[in-house]
Amino acid sequence: AQSVSQHNHHVILSEAASLELGCNYSYGGTVNLFWYVQYPGQHLQLLLKYFSGDPLVKGIKGFEAEFIKSKFSFNLRKPSVQWSDTAEYFCAVILYGNNRLAFGKGNQVVVIP
Amino acid sequence: NAGVTQTPKFRVLKTGQSMTLLCAQDMNHEYMYWYRQDPGMGLRLIHYSVGEGTTAKGEVPDGYNVSRLKKQNFLLGLESAAPSQTSVYFCASSYSGGAADTQYFGPGTRLTVL
Numbered sequence: 001a002q003s004v005s006q007h008n009h010h011v012i013l014s015e016a017a018s019l020e021l022g023c024n025y026s027y028g029g030t031v032n033l034f035w036y037v038q039y040p041g042q043h044l045q046l047l048l049k050y051f052s053g054d055p056l057v058k059g060i061k062g063f064e065a066e067f068i069k070s071k072f073s074f075n076l077r078k079p080s081v082q083w084s085d086t087a088e089y090f091c092a093v094i095l096y097g098n099n100r101l102a103f104g105k106g107n108q109v110v111v112i113p
Numbered sequence: 114n115a116g117v118t119q120t121p122k123f124r125v126l127k128t129g130q131s132m133t134l135l136c137a138q139d140m141n142h143e144y145m146y147w148y149r150q151d152p153g154m155g156l157r158l159i160h161y162s163v164g165e166g167t168t169a170k171g172e173v174p175d176g177y178n179v180s181r182l183k184k185q186n187f188l189l190g191l192e193s194a195a196p197s198q199t200s201v202y203f204c205a206s207s208y209s210g211g212a213a214d215t216q217y218f219g220p221g222t223r224l225t226v227l
Contacts (some may be wrong), residue, residue: 009153034215042203100161103157106153
């Protein structure tokens, strides 16, 4: 079955540490990829997205993600996290020609001051 | 421009009761979606709509009904609530529903069924 996998559901790190969250998908066709963030008590917000072109995508708040087609991956990175990055992060994939977004189970990230 | 709004924000129901969650968007989007979010499960699509007067089943439609009588509103109904429906419900909308389109989310409704 088609799926979106996110590993290491709970991540705890200190401020200024680097963050990398993995996302793998199992769709075989052309895909568009998203990372959403949900801050405590808030709704989901788009962090960044990839449709085509440069596989290294830069988003808001210093986040970036790299699409590696051969690995079916779209990993999210931030070189130096802040306490305000404490949130849940969701990877989402939509198959080209489809209209249904599939979400991973999320990564709960806690940044300790 | 309020974006996507949801009412109510919180609700507690007893098993067997019914209720309707309202989603409204002011962005003239064609597509609207209802998701449920459960711990460790991510977001799962319940139902969606590709335009006024149309609805379709998502990944977990059982126990829910929806209606899209007006383009800007998408209602989610629970006819006979069950404890398994305790969850946070998110509505979303997008302009065209295409793969290149971003979905915009509402603030969520936290529902507890006792």
